Structure formats: C-alpha cells, structure tokens
Amino acid sequence: MTSRTTDWWHSVAVSVAPADAPAAFCSDLGAPSLLAAYRAGLFPMPAPDEYARWMNEALYEDRVATGAIAVPGHVGELPYQVSWWSPDPRPVIRPGHARLGRRLARRLRNRLDWATSVDRDFGRVVAQCGAGREPRWLTEELRRGLQELHEQGWAHSVEVWQGAELVGGAFGVRAGPVLSLDSMFHRLPDASRVAVADLGDRFTVAGGLLLDVQWDSPHIRSLGARPLPRDDYLDLLRSGPPAGPPSTELLPAARLA
Incomplete structure (x- = not known):
C-alpha cells in the first residue's frame, strides 16, 4: 500500500537529522512528494523487498521511537518501505x-x-x-x-x-x-x-x-x-x-x- 501524505516533508527536521542514517521513513513516491523532498534536501532509497523493509525497522526502530528519525503522517501499512536521506556532509x-x-x-x-x-x-x-x-x-x-x-x-x-x-x-x-x-x-x-x-x-x-x-x-x-x-x-x-x-x-x- 502506498500512502499519499500531504506535505509530509514539513515534519522532517532535516538540519538536525542523523548524519549517517535516514532522516525519515515515508512510502510516498509520487512526483509531488519526490520534488518537494529534493527541494527540502532529501532523497529516497526504497526498500526493494520485504527483507530490506524488515532490516530498516530492525536497524532504526530505536531512533524512530525517540523521534530522531521521523515517520510523518499516515504512511499506510509499510512505513519502512522508503527511507529518505540527507547525509552530513x-x-x-x-x-x-x-x-x-x-x-x-x-x-x-x-x-x-x-x-x-x-x-x-x-x-x-x-x-x-x-x-x-x-x-x-x-x-x-x-x-x-x-x-x-x-x-x-x-x-x-x-x-x-x-x-x-x-x-x-x-x-x-x-x-x-x-x-x-x-x-x-x-x-x-x-x-x-x-x-x-x-x-x-x-x-x-x-x-x-x-x-x-x-x-x-x-x-x-x-x-x-x-x-x-x-x-x-x-x-x-x-x-x-x-x-x-x-x-x-x-x-x-x-x-x-
């Protein structure tokens, strides 16, 4: 299931996101989402299969729980399907x-x-x-x-x-x-x-x-x-x-x- 969350990137504090981990998880890969995310300094890395989605959850669920990695809006059934990155530097x-x-x-x-x-x-x-x-x-x-x-x-x-x-x-x-x-x-x-x-x-x-x-x-x-x-x-x-x-x-x- 793919979500269509409106303006989800506004909920991501890109400037204080982890330097070496995703800034957010959101499964919206529609053109409006993509363009706005690039303009916010983010780029997507979709998980190609169920194992990769599970690895995203296993690796990052603690930082999601603390709010260090955002999971904004209603992202549907697969919140770990797409990670959004903004490395530093x-x-x-x-x-x-x-x-x-x-x-x-x-x-x-x-x-x-x-x-x-x-x-x-x-x-x-x-x-x-x-x-x-x-x-x-x-x-x-x-x-x-x-x-x-x-x-x-x-x-x-x-x-x-x-x-x-x-x-x-x-x-x-x-x-x-x-x-x-x-x-x-x-x-x-x-x-x-x-x-x-x-x-x-x-x-x-x-x-x-x-x-x-x-x-x-x-x-x-x-x-x-x-x-x-x-x-x-x-x-x-x-x-x-x-x-x-x-x-x-x-x-x-x-x-x-």
Missing part, C-alpha cells in the same frame, strides 16, 4: 570542478565519434542505471515518479553516445540551484565520467551552482566532488537562485577535454 561538485583527468581528456580529444545530449532518452538511462544492480533501489514505483518529474521538466538525463549507441549516462532531479544526481552507468570505460562532466558544464551554463552526488566515495571524489556541511548545502538549496533546465542539444564530447 554532502558530497557536491561545484561549477567547473568536474574532473575528467588528463588521460581521459587526451583520449576524448581523439574520440570524434563520442557525443552527449540531455533528455533524449530518459527512460533508457534510468533503466540502464538500475540494470543488474543490487540492491534494486530503483523500484518500479520510484521509476514512475521520476518519469512523471521528467515529463514535468524537473528530472533530467544526460546521454553519452558512440555513434548511435548509448554507452553511458546519468540522471537526477533539479531543485533550485542544485541538480541532485541519483545514479550513473557506463557500457564503455569512462562514459559515466564524461556524463557527469557534461551535465556539470550544461548545468553551470543554465545557472546551476552545485551537482549533488549524494553518497561520498573515493570514486565520487575522483570526479571532483568535495564534502559540504549539510547546513551550508541546505542554505544554498533554500536561498540560491533557481537554475533553468540544461540545454538538450547534441554536442561533441571532445569539447569537454
């Missing part, structure tokens, strides 16, 4: 700081058959990002909500093409001056890195201030991400001038080198 890529690396830049200058686009194949990019990955957090319900956001102009994909073949990509949700990157994929080496660099370039031109890459890791750091305190991230998210959508035209990837 937040790994972000600032304008002009997406990294290709010297080796890839040299290769890219000679890859005249590589091109990039935005929003030409959103559904396929999302599908490829979820293909063969465990845990399967990109559930069908989340994909439906993201597709609706895409149709409304808030969720975007970037595609990397070798000729007519889709070889890499990434997707995320635009919220104010931030584009929150949910996932990326590659079918050829470094194609996802090109996707992030391309989206960073286009989003900067559209007035964007940050790419939010959500989860910190050595790989994410190699892309140019740096940790930003959550309070600073939330301040910018709430007060920064909203960016427009990134340009969608097909462009040569070599321009990024």
